Amino acid sequence: MYTEEEKNIITLCSIKEISYKCREILYDGMNSRAPDFEKHKSYLIKTLSCGVYNKVKSEYSDPLYREELFARLHEAGIVCVTVFSNRYPRYLANIPDAPHVLFCKGNKDLLFTRCFAVVGSRRTQPNMLKLCKKITRELSEHFTIVSGIADGADTAAVEGALESGKIISVLANGFDYFYPACNKSLIEKVAEKGLLLSEFPPDESPKSYNFPVRNRIIAGISEGTLIVSAGKKSGAGITANYAAEYDRDVFAFPYSPGVASGEGCNKLIKEGATLVETVDDVFFAFGLESKKNENNVLTETESELYNIIKEYGEAFIPDVAKKLGKQPYELIPVLSSLEIKELIVRLGGNRYSAIK
C-alpha cells in the first residue's frame, strides 16, 4: 500500500518533536529520498537536545511503533498522501513549503480535481454568508471548493458545496479533534461526502499558530482564492497573501465603506484582486461558463418588493411598507416567499437585504 520511503516520512511526520524544518534538513531540503539521522546529528542535537534526539531516533527505527501507527491510521480510515507519491496534488506540489504528508479522510479523488478556495472571517454579515453559500454552490459546478471549517464564512462555503460533495476542508489540527466544537456534525459530514485534509497527525490538538500555517495549503492547492470577508487582521487575508505569493488569482467580495468585516476585502481589490458579484466573475477569469438556470418566477408584488429592497440595499420592513402604502404585516408573506426563493436574506431586527 505504501512504499518504504512513504512509510518513513509518514512515521517521521507522526513524531511531534520533529518540526517541518527538521524534516527538511533530514531530507537535505527534500532532495534526498530518505532521512539521514547521522549526517544531521549535530544540528538535531542542537535544536532538540540530546535526550529528545535519542528518543526520536529510537521511535523512528522501532518497528513496533510503526506497526501501531499504521494500524491506528487504518482503523480511523485515514489515508496518507506523501510528497513522494504521484497522487500528490499538482498545484500543491508547486509551492515552496508544500506539506510532506497529507492526512486524508474521505473521498481523496477530489485531490485530482480543479480546486478553488473560498474563505472568510468568522464575523461575516448574514447577507454575505447567504451570498457565499450561493456562490460556492454554483462554483462547485466546475471546481472542488477548498475551505477551512471555522464558524462564519468557512461554514457557509462548506454548506454550499456539501450538496455536490465537491468540498475539501483543510483542518489545522489532527482528525482526533473536532474544532470548532460547534461544527462537529459538519466535519463528520465533510468526511462522509467530501474530503478532510490535514498536514498534522491525528493526535495533534488545535493550536493557534497552526492556523496561518494551514492557510498555505488552502491557497496552495487551489487555482484561485475567493475572500468572502476579511477584517483588518484576518486569517482570510493571510490566505490571500499566500495565494498572491504562489501566483494564483485572488478574488474578493466588495463591501461598502465602514463595514469592519469587509475592510480586508476592499483592500485586496484595491491591490488588484478581482471584484466578485456573481459566479460569472470567477468563471470568466478561468474562461469557464456557468449553466444558466434562472428559474425564479416572481409575481408582480414580489418583483416590486424585490426591486425596492435592492434599491435600499438594506431594507427595514416598516420603511418599505410606508413606501408601498401598505401595512408591514401585509408584506410578510411576500418577504417569506422571496426568502424561500433565496433572493433576499433576513438580517435580524426586521431588516432584509437582497442577495446579488
Add this chain to the structure above:
Amino acid sequence: MLSEITSFALCGLEGVPVEVETDINKGVVSYDLVGLPDTAVKESKERVRSAIKNSALYFPVNKITINLAPADIKKEGSHYDLPLAVSILKASDQLTADTDGIVFLGELALDGALRAVTGILPILISAKAKGFTRFIVPKGNANEASYIEGTEVYALESLREAVDFLSGEKLFKPVEHRNFKVTQSLRSYNYDMSLVRGQKVAKRAMEIAVAGGHNILLAGPPGTGKTMLARCIPTIMPDMTFEEALEVTKIHSISGELSEEGIVSLRPFRTPHHTATTVSLCGGGNVKIHAGEISKAHKGVLFLDELPEYTRRTLESLRQPLEDRVITIARAGGAVTFPAEFMLCASMNPCPCGNYGSSYLTCTCTPAQIHKYRNKISGPLLDRIDLQVEVDGINYEDLTGESKEETSTQVKERVERARAIQRERFKEDNVTVNANMGEKQIKKYCKLSRECEEVLRNAFETFHLSARARARIIKVARTIADLSWSEEITPEHILEAASYRSYDTSSL
C-alpha cells in the same frame, strides 16, 4: 360535655370539611389539640385562650381535648381559630345555640377581633358544592365572599359578635351578593397598544398569538420596548368570564394575593425575575403546597423577560404544564393539581452583545457565540413557542412621529371575532383555541391545498425547520386565516406563519 363545629381545610384548591370536636371533662387541667394540626394551628390554642378571655367570656379550667376530624388530613393555616373558640364555648355551655350547618372560618386576634384569612373563595365554592350554605367569616373577607351566589355569608368583626349573633342577641345581615362586572376592566389596565409606537410587525404577531392562544417570543436589542409590548398582551385578550375570574381568584385567594376588590377581574400578568427557582415557578413547598407563578398566571400571561438568563432546569420544567395546561405537584404529603393555562410570552436579546439586527450599532458576536446564546433555550421548549418575532430597533422618528396607532380596543375586537370562529369550530372537541389543536384536529380543520403543501415544503428546505415546526406553522396559519375571516388556509397564510419561526432555524 361535647361539641361539634364545622370548618374547612384546603387541599390545593379543594375544600374538605373538618369537624372541630371539643370535649371538656373533669380531670387534670390540660388543653390538647389533636388531629394533625400544623404549627399555625397548634399556636392557635394561645390565641383562642386570650381571645375568649378578652371577649368577656370564660375559658374553662378543665381537661380540654380538641380533635380535628378527619385526622388524616394535615390542617394548615390560621382559619381554625374561630371554629376552635366557638367549639370551646359550646362545650362549656356558654353558647347553647344551634350551630349545625354553619361553617366557621377566621383567625382571632388576642383581643377577640376577627382577622381576614386566605383561601376563603375556594372553600366557599367547595362547601357550597357539598351542601353548606351558611358561613361565618371575618369582615375582611366579605368582598371575596360576596361573589358566590346562593350562600348566606355573615362577615363579622369579632368573636363577641359571633357569639351574640349565634345566641340571637344581635342581628346581622348576610353579605349582599354582587355581580361580576367586566366592563370596567379594560379601563383599569395601565397599558395600551396605542402607547407603543411603531413595532408594527411585533404587534401583528401579538395579535395572532392572542387570537389563537399561541405562545410568543419577542427578540430584539435591549431597550426597544419588548417589556412594554408584552404588558399590552392582557389588554387585547378577551374579557374574562365570571367562571374564569372565579378560577383565577381561587388561586390568588389561597396565595393571599387578593386585592381589596375581592376578585381578580383583570387577566393576570406575572413577571417572575430570572432568578426564580423551579419551585417558585411551578409551585411546591414542603408542608403546604403553594401555587407557583405559572398557576398564578392562569388565564393570563406569564412573561419571562431575558429568557436565556433563566436556569435550564427552570425552563425545562415549563414544558409539561405548557402541554397539559395543569400542573400536578406531588410531595410526600400528597399530590395537588393546580390549573396552569397561561400564555407564555418570553423576551430575549438576539445575541450576547444585543446588537444583532440593529441598524445603527454593530454586532460584535460571531455566529458561534450567537448560536451558543440561543441554544440556551432548548429545542423542545422553543417548539412550544409558536411565534418567534423580532422587535425593531427603534429609530428616533418612531418616538417622535405623529403616527396614529391602533388602540387595544380595536385589536381586541378582531381577536374576539377570531376567537368566536374558533369556538364555533371546536364545539365538539375539547379544545378552545387553535394552539391547543392535536394531530387529529389539525387533520380535520387545517386542510392544505396542493399549493400550500408546495410552499410549506419549500419553506422547510430553505429555513431548515424541524419536523415538529410543521404542525406549529399550520396552527399559526389557521389563526391567521381566522383573523382574516378565511375558511381556507392560503399560501399567504403559510408564508406569514413560517416567517414567525425565525429562531427555530439554524440559518444565521
